[in-house]
Structure formats: C-alpha cells, structure tokens
Amino acid sequence: MAKDQTPKADELFSTIDYKAPEKSWMDTPVEFKPGTFCHGSRPKYLELLHMPYPKEWKPGEEDWKLPENWKEIFLDGMAERLKKYRSFKLFMDICVRCGACADKCHFYIGGGDPKNMPVLRAELLRSVYRKYFTTSGKLFGKTAGARELTVDVLRELWYYAYQCTECRRCSVFCPYGIDTAEVTIIARELLNLLGLNTDWIAGPVSNCYMKGNHLGLEPHTFKSSIEFFLSDIEDITGIKIEPTFNRKGAEILFVTPSGDVFADPGTYTAMGYLMLFHELGLDYTWSTYASEGGNFGFFTSNETAKRLHYKIYAEAKRLGVKWILGGECGHMWRLIHQYLNTWHGPADFLEVPKSPITDTAFENARSTKMVHVAEFTADLIRNGKLKLDPGRNDDIKLTWHDSCNTSRGMGILEEPRYVAKSVCNHFYEMPENTIKEYTFCCGSGTGLNAGENMELRMRGGFPRANAVKFVRDVHGVNTLGNICAIDRAALTASMDYWVPGIRVAGLHELVANALVMKGEKERTVNMRNEPLPGKEAKE
Amino acid sequence: MPVIEYSGARVNVDDEGYIVNFEDWNGDVACALAEKEGVEELTKEHIDILKFIREYYRAHHFFPVLNAICKNVHQPKNCVNEKFMDPLVAWKIAGLPAPDDLIINLLKYGQSPG
Numbered sequence: 001m002a003k004d005q006t007p008k009a010d011e012l013f014s015t016i017d018y019k020a021p022e023k024s025w026m027d028t029p030v031e032f033k034p035g036t037f038c039h040g041s042r043p044k045y046l047e048l049l050h051m052p053y054p055k056e057w058k059p060g061e062e063d064w065k066l067p068e069n070w071k072e073i074f075l076d077g078m079a080e081r082l083k084k085y086r087s088f089k090l091f092m093d094i095c096v097r098c099g100a101c102a103d104k105c106h107f108y109i110g111g112g113d114p115k116n117m118p119v120l121r122a123e124l125l126r127s128v129y130r131k132y133f134t135t136s137g138k139l140f141g142k143t144a145g146a147r148e149l150t151v152d153v154l155r156e157l158w159y160y161a162y163q164c165t166e167c168r169r170c171s172v173f174c175p176y177g178i179d180t181a182e183v184t185i186i187a188r189e190l191l192n193l194l195g196l197n198t199d200w201i202a203g204p205v206s207n208c209y210m211k212g213n214h215l216g217l218e219p220h221t222f223k224s225s226i227e228f229f230l231s232d233i234e235d236i237t238g239i240k241i242e243p244t245f246n247r248k249g250a251e252i253l254f255v256t257p258s259g260d261v262f263a264d265p266g267t268y269t270a271m272g273y274l275m276l277f278h279e280l281g282l283d284y285t286w287s288t289y290a291s292e293g294g295n296f297g298f299f300t301s302n303e304t305a306k307r308l309h310y311k312i313y314a315e316a317k318r319l320g321v322k323w324i325l326g327g328e329c330g331h332m333w334r335l336i337h338q339y340l341n342t343w344h345g346p347a348d349f350l351e352v353p354k355s356p357i358t359d360t361a362f363e364n365a366r367s368t369k370m371v372h373v374a375e376f377t378a379d380l381i382r383n384g385k386l387k388l389d390p391g392r393n394d395d396i397k398l399t400w401h402d403s404c405n406t407s408r409g410m411g412i413l414e415e416p417r418y419v420a421k422s423v424c425n426h427f428y429e430m431p432e433n434t435i436k437e438y439t440f441c442c443g444s445g446t447g448l449n450a451g452e453n454m455e456l457r458m459r460g461g462f463p464r465a466n467a468v469k470f471v472r473d474v475h476g477v478n479t480l481g482n483i484c485a486i487d488r489a490a491l492t493a494s495m496d497y498w499v500p501g502i503r504v505a506g507l508h509e510l511v512a513n514a515l516v517m518k519g520e521k522e523r524t525v526n527m528r529n530e531p532l533p534g535k536e537a538k539e
Numbered sequence: 540m541p542v543i544e545y546s547g548a549r550v551n552v553d554d555e556g557y558i559v560n561f562e563d564w565n566g567d568v569a570c571a572l573a574e575k576e577g578v579e580e581l582t583k584e585h586i587d588i589l590k591f592i593r594e595y596y597r598a599h600h601f602f603p604v605l606n607a608i609c610k611n612v613h614q615p616k617n618c619v620n621e622k623f624m625d626p627l628v629a630w631k632i633a634g635l636p637a638p639d640d641l642i643i644n645l646l647k648y649g650q651s652p653g
Contacts, residue, residue, distance in 0.1 A: 039640055199640040204652035207641070214652040215641070221599040228607035259651030262604060266651065294653020329653060444650075450640065451648035489650045529616060 005035055006454040009497050016459075017112045025120060026127070026147055030156040032060045035455030037162060038448070041202035046195055048206045049304065053195030059158065064151070070194055071149055075132055077193045081186050082133060088186050091178045092129040095119060101170035101180070106441050107163050110459035118170035118180040121160050125187050128153065158196055161187040163456060165448055167404035167441035184446075189301040197300055201447035204296045208308050212291040213258035219245075219288035225261040226286065229271045236529070238521030241278045243286060246319070250285035251356060253316045256327025256373075257294040257485035260506075266488045268527040269328055269506030272515075276377065276508065279517050280357050280385070284325065290315035293332035294485060299447040306343045309335055313347050316369075323353035324370040328506050330405040330445065330484035336368050337410040358383040372406070374483055374507060378415040381422045387516040390425050392523065394533040396510070397426040399468060399477045401491065402439035403484035413437075416483050416507050423514035428475040434467040444490035454493075461494030469499045479503045481510060545571030557637040564593065564634030572632045578623060581632075585622050587612040592633040602630060602646060 007015070021028045043054035055065045067073065082089045097119055103109065107116040114120055123145070130137030130146035137146030147153065166181035174180075191197070204214035211218060217225065223245055230241050244250065256273065260266035277284055290312045297304035316324050326332060340347070350369035353362040360379045362371045380386050400420060406412040413436045421427050434440050442449075443460025471477040480491055480502055488504055495502040513526045524535040540551045540559070548567040551559040556575055558564060566581075569589055573581050581589075591612050595603040603611075605626060609618040623629040626646040630638060644650040 042639070200644060200652070203639055203641045215601070215645070217601055218599065221601045224599055225604050225607075228604045228610075231610070232606065257651075257653040259653055263645065263649060263651040264605065267604065267606070292653065296652055332653070447652065449644070449650045449652075451644045451650065454648075485651060485653050492649060 038198035045202035110462035165445035247285035272508030272512030465498030
C-alpha cells in the first residue's frame with residue numbers, strides 16, 4: 001500500500017541517521033518534509049463542529065492564516081490547561097532530562113530526528129511553558145531552557161505534535177512516569193484553538209458527530225455493509241444469520257469501530273463477531289447511531305472526544321440494554337477505561353456486565369459497564385462454551401501485536417493470547433522488549449494513518465516490523481494478530497512495506513475460522529474465501 | 540470549468556478531473572474518464588463494476604464494500620483492483636463526486652479511521 005513518493009524500504013532504511021545536528025535544537029529550524037505530515041483541516045469540518053478558526057490552509061506553506069491575537073489565544077489556553085490538568089502541570093515541571101525515554105520512540109528509532117526523542121518533543125512545549133509560566137524562564141530565558149512563542153515555534157509544535165502517536169511507550173521507561181502522550185494531547189488541544197488540525201482527523205470527527213461513525217455511513221449503509229458480510233458467512237458456513245439493529249430491550253449493545261464494517265481485513269473480524277454471537281444465541285443488538293467505537297475527537301481535544309464518546313452510553317440508555325460489549329478497537333478502550341469516569345461518571349444506569357453464557361460477572365467493568373470482546377471470548381473458551389477446531393488455522397503461524405491502547409492503556413495482555421492460542425496451533429512471541437507493556441506502536445495511531453504522510457508512517461512502523469521480521473526469519477511466522485482497527489489497516493501497509501508476505505488479522509477472524517457452528521456445512525474456506533488447510537484440492 | 544470529450548460527448552469536470560454532475564455520466568463519459576486515468580479499454584466487466592458502484596452510491600451515498608462489488612457482478616475477488624488499479628480510480632471513472640481525504644485514504648491506501 002505504501003507507494004507514490006515514498007522511498008523503497010531499503011532506501012528509507014539507509015537514511016535512518018542518529019547523528020545529532022550541528023546546532024542546538026533551539027537553533028535548528030523545523031523543516032516540513034513531504035511525506036511526513038498530513039493535509040490541513042478543511043473549514044467545512046471545523047464549522048460543523050463549531051471549532052475555532054476554520055480556514056483553508058496548508059501546513060507546508062508559510063502563511064497559516066492565524067488570527068491576529070494567536071499568541072494570546074495559545075498562552076491563555078495553556079494557562080487554562082495548566083490549571084485544569086494537574087498531569088499537564090506536573091509533566092511540564094518534573095522532567096530531569098535523564099534521557100531514559102530518548103531511544104524508546106518508534107519515530108525516533110525509524111527516523112533519527114532528535115526532536116522525536118520524547119524528552120525533546122515535550123521540551124518543545126516545556127520551553128514555552130518556562131518562558132511564560134516560570135520565574136526562572138522569565139528572568140533567564142534561553143539559559144533556563146525557555147524561549148519565546150513565535151510563529152516558527154508554533155509551526156514546530158504542530159509538526160511534532162503530529163509525529164507522536166500518544167502510544168506511551170516512552171512513559172514505561174520514564175523514572176518519573178511522565179506520560180508524554182498527555183503533553184501531546186494538550187499540544188494538539190492548543191493548536192486546535194487556532195484551527196490547526198488535519199483533514200484526516202477533522203473529517204472523521206465531523207462524520208461521527210453528524211452520522212454516528214467516522215466513515216459517515218448512514219444507517220441504511222451501515223446495515224447494508226453488514227448484510228454483505230451475512231451473505232459471505234452464509235456462503236462459507238451455510239448458516240443464515242439475522243442480527244438486529246437499534247433493537248430496544250436487547251440485553252447487550254455491541255459497538256465496534258466502523259472500519260470493521262468497511263475495510264479489509266477488519267471486515268473478516270466483523271464477520272467473526274456476527275458468527276460468534278449467532279452461535280451463542282446472544283441477545284444483542286447493533287446500533288446505527290452508536291456505530292463507532294473509535295473516537296478521532298480524542299486527537300483534537302478532550303472536549304470533542306467527550307462529545308463523541310457519550311453517544312455509546314446515550315444509545316445504551318435509549319435502547320434499555322443491560323450492558324455494552326465492545327469490539328476490537330484501540331483508542332476506544334483507552335477512553336472507556338481511563339476517561340469515562342472523569343468525563344461522565346460511572347454508567348450506573350446499566351448493570352454490571354454478566355456473561356449470559358457463563359454467568360461470569362466482569363467486575364473489572366463495574367464502573368464502565370463495557371466489556372472487551374477479547375475478555376468475553378476468553379471467558380467463553382475458559383468455560384468450555386465454544387467448539388473450536390484450531391486445525392483450520394494450521395496454515396497460520398501467528399505472532400501477536402499488543403495494541404498500545406489496550407495493552408499499555410488498560411492491561412489487556414493475556415486474554416487475546418489465550419484466545420489466539422486456543423484457535424491457532426502455531427503461536428510465537430516477538431522479543432520481550434517489543435511486546436505487552438513494551439509493545440511498539442504500529443506507527444500510525446492518533447489519526448496519523450493517512451496516505452500523504454506515508455514516509456513518516458513507515459519510519460514509525462519500522463521497529464514493530466523489525467520484530468515481526470525476526471519471528472518470520474526464526475519461526476516462519478506469516479500472520480500478525482491484533483485487536484485494533486487502526487492496527488489492522490496500518491500494519492497491513494507497514495508489513496507490505498517492510499516485511500512483505502506477512503498477513504494482518506484480527507482476533508475474531510481467527511476465532512471465526514476455528515469456530516465449529518451448529519448445523520454448519522463442511523467448511524472448505526476461511527473467512528477470506530481461501531481454501532482451509534487440507535481442503536485445497538476441493539477448490 | 541474544464542471539459543472532457545469523447546465520441547462527441549462533453550462533460551464538465553473539476554480541476555482534478557472528477558465529473559461535476561453525477562447525472563452527466565454515461566458509457567462515453569466513462570470511456571473519456573478511463574482514458575484520462577490510463578485504463579485503456581472499458582469492457583463489459585468494467586462497466587458492470589461501474590454501474591454497480593453508481594447504483595450503490597445513489598442509494599447509500601458511499602462506496603460499496605469491495606468484496607461485495609465483485610460478488611454482485613459475479614467477478615473474481617479483487618476484481619476492482621485488477622480492473623482499475625485501485626478503487627479510487629473506479630470511483631472516478633464511475634463519475635462519483637470529488638472525494639475528500641477520508642475516501643482517498645480509504646480507497647487508495649486502505650486506511651480507515653478506527
């Protein structure tokens with residue numbers, strides 16, 4: 001998928017250079033390199049969202065059409081957030097520049113730009129903080145690590161705020177626990193006060209606001225996509241499935257990222273959900289209103305994220321369900337797990353989720369009332385409720401990519417592995433320092449998975465790809481599993497680029513292959529309509 | 540406004556070559572658009588795909604799931620990529636409106652926002 005102006009993989013690899021620039025970082029101006037940044041947000045999206053300063057603008061050009069008092073807006077916004085978010089204030093103050101995080105960022109590893117060392121990326125904003133909000137910075141300026149907020153500094157802040165995927169790998173290594181993602185989040189908020197977002201983020205956010213999902217699928221279109229999958233499922237299994245939509249009184253509301261209902265390979269994962277829930281006879285409903293698990297609003301501002309997020313709960317309330325089951329998504333879960341209670345308080349109008357199949361109560365979801373489908377399925381398998389034939393996945397040699405938000409963000413480490421090992425006979429881990437809480441980002445999270453910044457994405461995807469290459473070479477691994485919609489799209493591109501031949505699959509695609517359903521016809525093909533192992537001759 | 544012509548047919552397009560009026564599309568217009576995109580010949584298979592895409596778009600205001608296109612026009616999986624290089628080219632030749640970044644990333648680069 002990586003094409004156009006992006007250099008070939010070996011050429012790109014040869015340009016990774018860790019040599020420091022000759023001048024200090026403050027004296028090294030930002031250079032907007034083609035292939036490393038996204039298009040500017042178009043005014044129509046910001047207008048629709050009532051976000052400030054909509055305009056036509058191009059990040060690579062000099063004139064950003066800033067309001068006259070842009071500096072005042074930025075600094076007032078900063079003051080407000082220093083007061084509002086103790087984390088932000090703390091992270092502005094406490095870094096001792098020990099450098100433990102310096103070589104932990106995938107963008108630094110794959111690019112060599114020192115401003116992608118997490119310490120320095122945060123320093124871009126810290127230097128402004130010191131200048132305007134600390135006595136030492138006001139008095140001693142540059143000597144105290146402080147600098148004026150100029151248009152060039154603003155441009156630099158923007159360039160690097162959109163070269164951080166908020167994956168938080170650096171924070172795992174920080175002796176103070178500084179969460180650089182929180183710094184990036186605030187930096188993006190401040191830039192949004194000036195109308196400086198990307199089209200790839202602002203478009204999906206406005207779609208989600210108006211139509212319920214990032215893609216902008218209208219209710220009948222959302223339903224139509226799922227009906228296509230049902231037709232494929234019937235061809236593959238002989239079983240006719242009739243899910244419900246917007247059904248009041250269902251026990252469970254199911255929500256998943258909209259990418260899964262349109263883009264391969266997520267579509268195969270969506271088929272897996274449909275098959276599993278049918279087999280269980282689950283009393284659940286899809287919603288064409290809460291038709292998005294993801295939340296690109298989180299990549300603009302907390303306030304926007306909050307607005308988009310609550311529709312899931314509003315729909316749960318409207319439909320009168322008992323609890324919510326969530327699909328394979330990344331940042332959706334970070335918001336549920338870490339932000340819901342602060343934004344809206346516990347969802348006490350719902351019940352503590354309890355599996356109707358195993359009677360397991362998911363106490364970990366006591367507050368959010370929302371269970372991750374990997375936990376749900378792991379519990380089913382643990383209790384012997386599924387008939388599985390892992391031999392159907394015998395052509396797969398699987399390794400597991402921990403998605404940043406679900407692993408580092410909320411500790412889902414073992415459940416997907418347990419499910420994956422139950423449905424695949426061949427499972428191999430990547431090196432320890434690249435998985436679980438140390439996992440490497442796909443390189444394209446937080447709304448960076450566009451087409452025009454492909455070089456940046458491939459650089460950021462390099463460390464993960466390198467670990468996959470290792471298990472491919474040592475164990476013959478041919479498939480990279482994960483539980484995140486952006487991973488499924490982004491890793492497909494980065495694997496094609498760095499490790500061609502590696503296939504990317506969602507967990508429930510693998511479950512669907514192995515799931516033995518009551519009344520199914522002899523299965524000869526997998527979810528991708530390819531012959532199952534041993535069935536090739538029948539094709 | 541730019542105009543493209545083919546076999547006497549003339550149709551308005553925007554600066555990037557997307558036709559301006561959805562209803563202006565017909566077989567000749569498709570041929571003109573295809574020529575611009577480097578798709579040498581439009582066979583019945585091509586036209587069937589384009590017609591399905593248009594009908595779906597008319598009703599759903601979106602591009603259909605790729606596998607669904609091929610299945611509905613009774614062609615092999617990956618028919619869109621094989622016939623049109625990438626789905627975005629098919630979008631254009633089918634006479635759909637100028638796409639925004641979302642559609643470009645989705646169809647050309649296979650990227651979805653969540």
